[in-house]
Amino acid sequence: MPSDRILVIGGGPAGLEAARAAAEIGTPVTILEERDRLGGAPDSASYSTVTLDDRPAGEILEQARRAVESHDLIETRLQTRLTAFAGEVGDFRATVAGPDGATATVECGSVIVATGFQHFDPGRETQAYGYYEYEDVITLVDAERMFSQGKFVRPSTGEPPRQVCFIQCVGSRDRRIGNEYCSKVCCGISSKQAIEVRELVPDCRVFIFYIDMRMYGFWENKIYWVAQEQHKVNYVRGIVTEIIKKGDQLVVKGEDTTMGRPMEVPMDVVVLAVGMEPSPGTRAVASLLGVAQEKHGFIEPAGGAFDTVSTSVPGIFVAGAAAGPKDLDDTISMAGAAAMKAVAAVRRLALTH
Amino acid sequence: MSTQLISPGGIPREALAAPGRQFTRDPAQAPTEDLREAAFELEAQGEWIVQRVPEPYVEVGTKYGRLKKIPVQQTWHHKSCGQCGHIPGYSTAIFWLNRALGLDYNDPRDQTSCTAWNYYASATSNVGAQAAVAMRNFSAAYETGYYPLIHCGTSYGHYKEVREQMIHLPELRHQVRDILARLGKPLVIPEEVVHYSEWVHAMRFEFAKRKVLDLSNITVTVHPACHYYKLVAEDAIYDEDIYSGQRTAVVTGVVQALGAHVADYSTWFDCCGFGFRHILVQRDFTRSFATLRKIEVMKNEANPDVVLTHDTGCVTTLDKSQFVGKAKGHNVGIPVMSEAQFVALAMGAHPYRVCQLHWHSVDYRPLLEKMGIDWEARWHEFEQDLRRIEKGEIQFLTWEHADAK
Amino acid sequence: MTTATDVPAATLEEKQRVFAEIEADIRFPGFLKGCYECGICVAACPSARFYDFSPRKITQAVARQDVELVWEQMNRDVWDCSQCFSCLRCPRGNNPGGIITIMREVAVNNGLRSAKEALEGYGRIIYKIMGTGTQVSPDMIQPEAFPDWGPETRDVSANLQLWRKALPPETLHTTSTAWEVNDKTLTELYLIWHLTGVLDMIKAIDAGLHMILGDVMEEMLEEQGYQV
Helix, strand or coil, X not given: CCCCCEEEECCCHHHHHHHHXXXXXXXXXXXXXXXXXXXXXXXXXXXCEECCEEEEHHHHHHHHHHHHHXXXXXXXXXXXXXXXXXXXXXXXXXXXXXXXXXXXXXXXXXXXXXXXEEECCCXXXXXXXXXXCCCCEEEHHHHHHHHHCCCCCCCCCCCCCCEEEEEEEECCCECCCCECCCCCCHHHXXXXXXXXXXXXXXXXXXEEEECCCCCCCCHXXXXXHHHHHHXXXXXEECCEEEEEEECCXXXXXXXXXXXXXXXXXXXXXXXEEECXXXXXXXXXXXXXXXXXXXXCCCECCCCCCCCCCECCCCCEEECHHHHCCCCHHHHHHHHHHHHHHHXXXXXXXXXXX | CCCCCCCCCCCCCXXXXXXXXXXXXXXXXXXXXXXXXXXXXXXXXXXXXXXXXXXXXXXXXXXXXXEEEEECCCEEEECCHHHHHHCHXXXXXXXXXXXXXXXXXXXXXXXXXXXXXXXXXXXXXXXXXXXXXXXXXXXXXXXXXXXXXXXXXXXXXXXXXXXXXXXXXXXXHHHHHHHHHHCCCCCEEECCCCEHHHHHHHCHHHHHHCCCCCCCCCEEEEECCHHHHCCCHHHCEECCCCHHHCCECCCHHHHHHCCCEXXXXXXXXXXXXXXXXHHHHCHHHHHHHHHHHHHHHXXXXXXXXXXXXXXXHHXXXXXXXXXXXXXXXXXXXXXXXXXXXXXXXXXXXXXXXXXXXXXXXXXXXXXXXXHCCCHHHHHXXXXXXXXXXXXXXXXXXXXXXXXXX | CCCHHHCCCXXXXXXXXHHXXXXXXXXXXXXXXXXXXXXXXXXXXXXXXHCCCCHHHHHHHHHCCCHHHHHHHHCCHHHHCCCCCHXXXXXXXXXXXHHHHHXXXXXXXXXXXXXXXHCCCCHXXXXXXXXXXXXXXXXXXXXXXCHHHCHHHHHHHHXXXXXXXXXXXXXXXXXXXXXXXXXXXXXXXXXXXXXXXXXXXXXXXCHHHHHHHHHHHHHHHHHXXXXX
């Protein structure tokens, strides 16, 4: 049976915004979310803030959640996964499995995939950074969790650190790891976090070791310059090869490439700027839907520069980090575009029937 | 597969592991091509023969979680020139460990050096010659029915480079095939390129069962060999229970299985300073690096009883470099040997007849005393062996002498 | 090692010709992709700690096709590399140590002065490996060659014949080779040297050594019935 319902897979920022936008113009929506609550990666990873927005991440997410939960046209199925998929644009049938294992069929006219990303696991490669050996080696995600509790300490002692560094491009731009792309947001997030460390622990020295600082648009003057000029964050061009413990401190070994010499610097906390990878959900859903993926597993938009959301299958659209590394601004913009196309897809069919 | 020889059970997780974090490997995420599959594909196309790892074998995990087959026996011992030439107790200990477990092996005369020491040192070689030398040795092993077990870390790393090049460069493959044809030899690639330290790691619980010394008061620092785990990195052995799966597990794994204490130090990942040409003709570099970046750091941070490593150049460099360091007042003086010699000692091997420690430079006697070995009595026995050889009573020291109680 | 002023003069054409030989090596496309200039190779490099040596600068120069700088590096820096391959951690998948291997081979093939200097005193070792099939032998440990290895080296040297007999493995009773190598095996190795042009490389560096090796090998190859 043809259906004018839109199925949104994934209840993170992209899915929430796509659902809200489609419902706002009168289209019924079903959201599938595998976790037991909406919010996606910023929620599950306890983000403190989202870059370039001063409000707490929790507040922004709560607002998005309320918009969805209060809308009559939106049905939310939590702890639910897609298990099978059939049909064509205007007349898709999705088989879903809920929390009790019971399956159901959702009929829908179009689909928006918003299954997001996962953070790179630094044990998979970059093992010489010792993330699984040393408590004081943490990731941006671990740091974010501390900031959301209003503190920044050495995990091994609970004391404020005296010397902290960020290492950029961990799990990104690396042929040996297989992740050849730039994750786009880590330079900005590290710089934002560096500012937060300086604010929380004013006598702590903070370093950022980078290959290229990629602070596009307003991130340049609103984050990078602020970190460097007001907060005296030290940017050192050179990537660290390994981290190892010496006494009760960590030692990072790298080259200061602009000075042209090897360096070994003691640190209390090292923050690995882990990049983005396709989430397991993105990989699984892409294969169930049969949409084309690019070489790293992200869903590949098929429409070129003027259509960032159509996939290789008519009637299936993609929004957010399921399609590749995205900041939140781009994710939300893309969700609106996907909602528009998905609504157009179901309405065009409604008119012809 | 059979693992009858292998005891179940693991060893306690290293205290180093960050609490609350448990790494799990997923071979599906391995970023590199599986060269073994590529080798089988070329075999299917008639390009070469893949020599299978003989059963029984032990499967161990590598860097990205793939499994690697380690042969238990029927091994063809691809010896190391530096070990046999300058540290003969190293090679002898590897053979002794095979004998101690009653395993069948072949010590060939139809084997040349891999010649990679020269290749890396002097560049008076080229890619075709290196590949031909490697493939000649592989072919020689295949003809005996025994499986190559490579004693030298550089040979092992270099042969893995050769395998990669032979797979990806058809021009090279065909050049080498034609050369081997002139020698009347088939083109053969082993299914796995296996280093002896991987075999020691795979058999470590068997050795632990047979140890006769208490090593609980022995502190060891491990030096991992660059050509073992940095050169063609993906099939070096990693184990989630050792360094949380973040560093190669060989050497450390067997030392822990034997109940000795492994101490960490802050230049663990550093090279030894061997340098190939440097150890021979630019030794000031080698000595300085080995002393300042390795031995002195170990001494200051861990004060170990012994440094164990698993490659020829590393044993030589770390052992021979300490004499000048000591003369210059550096904090040095740690005996150096291969883990094979250490394991053999733990299992009761003779320190001179088998481990041949008189070829080593740094004083190892305090270590032997701490391990509970009466080195004076053992040396006396060995001197008697030497007198018997001098008198012509025996021509050589044999395995029977070596194992005599 | 040599200093910048020692770099031999050459025409631009000569430098370009030599550079083209580096790029033409079949390993080259696998060894150099592109360079972030991030310095991870230097961070891991033992030689960079003791010499004015940078695998990053060498990789950058080759990637930028800077034939002038590459010429200087071939005449100076490349011999400082330890060939440990710690630099393989490169995120771009470069192999700086491998690029240096190729640069050294090109230096040898062209008889560059740096290659001749770097290999001074090395002829004996080349003779061992090419002539005997094992690279290092027990009789190479002589106290005058290794005075810095301590007094134990004297003991080894003084007792060499006897101590070699006191080794249980039957293949290790040798003193002039690391282990006993069959004549047939050795001949096969000689044939490999001939067929792969390695003898020609030696000729460019050390004509005397080339002649000695040639004589040894030809005789044995003829004995075994190989046509060279």
